[in-house]
Amino acid sequence: MIPQAAPARRIARFRAEIDAAVASVLGGDSYILGEAVESFERAFAEEAGAAHCVGVASGTDAIALGLRALGIGPGDEVIVPAMTFVGTAQAVLHCGALPRLVDVDPATRCIDVAAAAAAVGPHTAAIVPVHLFGHPAPMPALMELAGRHGLAVVEDCAQSHGASLDGRPLGGFGHAAAYSFYPTKNLGCVGDGGAVATNDARLAARLRALRNYGFDGPERISRVCGFNSRLDAIQAAILSVLLPHLRAGNAERLEIAARYRAALPAAAGLALPPDHGACVYHQFAITHPERDRLAAHLAAAGIGTAVHYTPGLHRHPVFAEAASGPLPVTDALADTLLSLPIQPEIAAEAPEAVAAALGTFSA
Numbered sequence: 214m215i216p217q218a219a220p221a222r223r224i225a226r227f228r229a230e231i232d233a234a235v236a237s238v239l240g241g242d243s244y245i246l247g248e249a250v251e252s253f254e255r256a257f258a259e260e261a262g263a264a265h266c267v268g269v270a271s272g273t274d275a276i277a278l279g280l281r282a283l284g285i286g287p288g289d290e291v292i293v294p295a296m297t298f299v300g301t302a303q304a305v306l307h308c309g310a311l312p313r314l315v316d317v318d319p320a321t322r323c324i325d326v327a328a329a330a331a332a333v334g335p336h337t338a339a340i341v342p343v344h345l346f347g348h349p350a351p352m353p354a355l356m357e358l359a360g361r362h363g364l365a366v367v368e369d370c371a372q373s374h375g376a377s378l379d380g381r382p383l384g385g386f387g388h389a390a391a392y393s394f395y396p397t398k399n400l401g402c403v404g405d406g407g408a409v410a411t412n413d414a415r416l417a418a419r420l421r422a423l424r425n426y427g428f429d430g431p432e433r434i435s436r437v438c439g440f441n442s443r444l445d446a447i448q449a450a451i452l453s454v455l456l457p458h459l460r461a462g463n464a465e466r467l468e469i470a471a472r473y474r475a476a477l478p479a480a481a482g483l484a485l486p487p488d489h490g491a492c493v494y495h496q497f498a499i500t501h502p503e504r505d506r507l508a509a510h511l512a513a514a515g516i517g518t519a520v521h522y523t524p525g526l527h528r529h530p531v532f533a534e535a536a537s538g539p540l541p542v543t544d545a546l547a548d549t550l551l552s553l554p555i556q557p558e559i560a561a562e563a564p565e566a567v568a569a570a571l572g573t574f575s576a
């Protein structure tokens with residue numbers, strides 16, 4: 214059986230180093246913040262091409278705290294693509310603001326700039342573009358739109374660690390970038406974790422206060438109402454072990470993607486993901502009009518798949534009021550997307566196995 218994802222196999226690959234890193238945290242007295250978190254923050258800021266990195270408890274918190282630190286709150290609207298994980302838009306609700314869900318581009322599956330422009334209204338205060346499946350959202354056009362209307366931009370980089378666009382690291386276009394270290398991410402820990410990266414020192418200071426009860430210095434005086442949302446020291450130590458392997462892991466994902474492109478037959482209805490050299494393939498998501506029957510056929514052949522994401526966010530009751538209008542591209546993708554195995558530790562045989570199974574799939 215080839216599973217769709219198996220984070221334990223990545224941990225097993227680097228197990229000896231991870232054990233030593235965890236032992237070092239256990240043997241110290243800084244279980245909350247402290248050196249393990251600070252040294253990961255320094256290393257991750259450098260990898261992300263940002264001046265500052267603030268470790269937080271999850272990717273959802275990273276978006277919510279990033280928006281709050283930029284002043285987003287009640288009465289504000291935030292433009293979010295409807296094809297993403299629910300956490301992207303729930304982070305907006307956590308700030309007391311309202312998500313405004315817009316459609317995505319059928320080719321890139323990322324936010325449609327024209328749809329975002331059409332959704333700007335008097336209460337719009339921010340945009341949260343998502344680099345879905347590791348594919349870059351159209352940042353230059355979005356930054357131009359944001360600049361015209363004075364909007365804040367928090368890039369959702371939960372699926373794009375290490376990706377770039379036109380030679381510039383993703384996450385460096387907006388005012389802040391939010392990362393998730395959920396176990397299956399390109400850089401993932403063994404629990405929840407997240408980070409916000411930014412080039413703005415004042416924003417970073419606000420984020421450090423917000424994640425830790427609003428304390429803004431060693432005197433531990435609380436000036437604003439903050440949260441308990443800190444990256445765990447053990448997770449930070451594990452992430453420091455895995456970070457130097459991120460680029461090699463992304464390169465392996467690119468290779469597996471290229472092998473899928475070479476192996477998969479031009480079968481009726483099958484469409485491959487966009488071919489962008491800088492994509493880091495958090496997922497290799499094909500589309501097929503008979504997605505569920507194809508998933509069952511692949512499962513019978515011993516190949517695990519997953520659906521990211523169905524339904525579109527506007528179809529979740531929690532976002533019932535949030536759609537900017539009909540979202541036909543999101544609806545069509547929600548019915549047809551299917552993520553094939555791409556994690557390097559499990560997908561070595563996957564392209565040829567999927568191709569063989571597709572050969573016996575009767576349309």
Ligand SMILES: Cc1ncc(COP(=O)(O)O)c(C=O)c1O
Binds near residue numbers: 271273297298372394
């Ligand atoms: C695109 C996207 N945004 C936000 C999140 C939320 O991250 P977390 O699960 O760490 O809260 C995730 C992943 O889980 C995600 O894939």
